[in-house]
Amino acid sequence: MKRIALPAALAAAVMALAGPVAFASAEGPAASSAAAKKKTTKKKTTKKKTTKKKTTKAKALLVCRRGCPYSSIQKAVDAAKPGATVRIKPGTYTEGVTVKDTQDKLKIVGLGTKPEEVVLEGKGAKRADGNPAQNGIFVDGADGVEMRNITAQNFPANGFFVRNCDDYVMDHLVAGFNRAYGLYAFNCIGGRMTYSVGYGHGDSAFYIGQTPVQEKPKQSLISHSEAYENVLGYSGTNSKYVTIQQSEFYNNGAGVAPNTLQSEKFPPALDGKVTDNLIYWNNFNYFKADSKVKALPAATGGFNYPMGVGVVLFGTTNWDVRANLVFGNFKWGIMSVSDPTYEPATNKNNxxxxxxxxxxxxxxxxxxxxxxxxxxxNCWENNSAGATYDPGSQPEALLYPKCNNPVNNGDVVQIAEVAEYLTQSEGQENSWKKHPHPPRPDRKPIDGQGG
Structure with a gap:
């Protein structure tokens, strides 16, 4: 995946506006003797044996289609001890892989020169028990598992899925056209998604959700990654302690959308950063009949996810949206909205x-x-010259207060506008302000098409 390159003038503009930006770090006997005191009687002296601990290096298990110790990834994983490395030679593997909760710190690594050379294919894939595979790789409760340099595509659920874990690494992965999520972390503490790509998902390319509350929070990180042609680029229900940085979100229905919902534990979505990202052209109308991507039912219903939006703060607390480049989204660049039916989903201190x-x-x-x-x-300040603020019934200074005096009051005009917008599906596009985009290298806008 290409690294994001910014024109020098734009990079200078960001630095001039933001000043220095701090980013979360990616990483992270002596023997005793006794003599008898009585005449000829001596007590036996004993020495404790000092046994040297053997340091055993975790075994590497090699997988390939023919001629290796293992012909399937699952067989190698089943044989792996905690801390072992499963090394996969280039090829297509039509299977789903499950990592058990006893296999902490397992590494699953593709040996190709790029992720596309080691492919987990979901069409026709089976689990070890013979049932259809739902996920490319499913890590069920193991801590510190690493997945690197692999593609997972066309699975009925997710590409790479970890749950109930303490730490994980998803690095240089590609997830394409899985039904739900690309890279998915649920009920985990800490973890990294880096240098990865997700496209064609019925919910989001990247998801970190139901993050447990922590007294000393362990940070989760998404960085140097790319999401396009998804219902959402990033989604995180009740996600916490997340930094999303130096990544690219384009041609999705909406780009970045942390949110608070009753469907998951530990509300609200809390203490996140969205910083130094490119967020543009998120005008993918996945409701259209010709769309290759069909939204999950959760994205539709009485209220639909908003399309044409760069960043959506939905019921978030203490989120900082800072120093991003946000352009070419035909409805709103950055929107902030609460759920009036669920108190934890009230926007606070963003x-x-x-x-x-x-x-x-x-x-x-x-x-x-x-x-x-x-x-x-909630407050808004120091965004670029010429930035536009959607007018409501209140003066702009009251509706969008500065951060030194963030007093918020609901605006009936705005509430009516968003309620009307979210009850539409394909028709959301009718209110977009469309125009041609200046060209960008290796990028083609969708602009309302079904993809």
């Missing part, structure tokens, strides 16, 4: 600041920044 918005790229968002004004302590 900051939207130092972002470079559409005008700076000659590629306007429909409106750069939108809120319905609910919640408390």
């Amino acid at each position: 900051k939207v600041r130092y972002n470079v918005m559409g005008a700076a790229f000659d590629d306007a968002n429909g409106t750069d920044i939108w809120t319905e004004g609910t919640g408390s302590g």
